[in-house]
Amino acid sequence: MxxxxxxxxxxxxxxxxxxxxxxxxxxxxxxxxxxxxxPPLSPSPRPRTILALGLNYADHAKELAFKAPEEPLVFVKGEGALIGHRQFTHRPAGVQFMHYECELAVIIGRTARRVKRADAYDFVGGYTVANDYAIRDYLENWYRPNLRVKNRDTCTPLGPFLVDAADVPDPMSLALRTTVNGKVTQSGNTNDMVFDVPFLVEYFSSFMTLSPGDLILTGTPDGVVDCQPGDVVVTEIERIGALVNTIQTGPTS
Incomplete structure (x- = not known):
C-alpha cells in the first residue's frame, strides 16, 4: 500500500x-x-534520527574523484530539512554548485537493536524517495560534510508516498532515475550500493537503537548536475514513485 x-x-x-x-x-x-x-511520515512516531549515507555508490564516489569508503560514511540530518512532493527547495543566492541526489529512503518499522543481517528486513516498515540536495560550495572535506551542505531548510524533499515494505520484495534491485526539466540526467540501480539495506540496518543497530519512524537515506549513483532556480527536478525509483521538486532562489547564506 x-x-x-x-x-x-x-x-x-x-x-x-x-x-x-x-x-x-x-x-x-x-x-x-x-x-x-x-513528507509521507506519520506524526507519531516522527523520525527521531535521520541517517544519511555519503559515497554509497562506487560510481558516484568515482564521479567526485573519491575512493569508495571501506565502512559507511554517515552523517545525521535534522527533520527541519524535510519537505514534501511538489514543494520548493531554495538555492542560496551566490552559490556555484548545488545538485540533487536521488536516494532510496528506508523507514524503520519497529525498534531495532543488535539486529542480524539475516533479520534486517523484519525491521523495515517501508520505503520512500528522497532527494537529498547538496551545496558543494560549503563542503569542508569529503568525509565531514558540514551542516550548511546537507542540513538546510527545504533541502531534502521526501515522497510522494511511503510504500509498505511488503510491496517492495527486492529493494536491492530497483531502478533510479532523475530528470531535470524533462531531460534524463541520472540513472542507476540500488544493486550498485556499496553497503546494502540489510548491512546498514545491522551496522547502525550494532551501536545505536533505531526507533520506529527513523530514516536511513542510502546514497545516490553518479550523474549529478548543477541545478538552477526554475529547474523542475524529478527523482524516481521503481515501485516507489516519482518525487517532483522545483528550485527557487533563496537568501544569500
Whole structure:
C-alpha cells in the first residue's frame, strides 16, 4: 500500500493511493493536484534520527574523484530539512554548485537493536524517495560534510508516498532515475550500493537503537548536475514513485 500525508482544505490528512487519486482517511477521494503534499511520515512516531549515507555508490564516489569508503560514511540530518512532493527547495543566492541526489529512503518499522543481517528486513516498515540536495560550495572535506551542505531548510524533499515494505520484495534491485526539466540526467540501480539495506540496518543497530519512524537515506549513483532556480527536478525509483521538486532562489547564506 502507498501512504501519503497531505493538506486538503486547510486540514492535515493521512491518505492512501487509490486508482490514481488519494483516498483520505474520512473516505473522500481527491486529486493529486488538489492537495499540498507533506513528507509521507506519520506524526507519531516522527523520525527521531535521520541517517544519511555519503559515497554509497562506487560510481558516484568515482564521479567526485573519491575512493569508495571501506565502512559507511554517515552523517545525521535534522527533520527541519524535510519537505514534501511538489514543494520548493531554495538555492542560496551566490552559490556555484548545488545538485540533487536521488536516494532510496528506508523507514524503520519497529525498534531495532543488535539486529542480524539475516533479520534486517523484519525491521523495515517501508520505503520512500528522497532527494537529498547538496551545496558543494560549503563542503569542508569529503568525509565531514558540514551542516550548511546537507542540513538546510527545504533541502531534502521526501515522497510522494511511503510504500509498505511488503510491496517492495527486492529493494536491492530497483531502478533510479532523475530528470531535470524533462531531460534524463541520472540513472542507476540500488544493486550498485556499496553497503546494502540489510548491512546498514545491522551496522547502525550494532551501536545505536533505531526507533520506529527513523530514516536511513542510502546514497545516490553518479550523474549529478548543477541545478538552477526554475529547474523542475524529478527523482524516481521503481515501485516507489516519482518525487517532483522545483528550485527557487533563496537568501544569500
Amino acid at each position: 502507498k501512504h501519503a500525508r497531505v493538506i486538503y482544505q486547510g486540514a492535515t490528512h493521512e491518505a492512501t493511493e487509490r486508482d490514481g487519486q488519494l483516498l483520505l482517511a474520512d473516505g473522500r477521494l481527491v486529486a493529486y493536484d488538489a492537495v499540498d503534499w507533506l
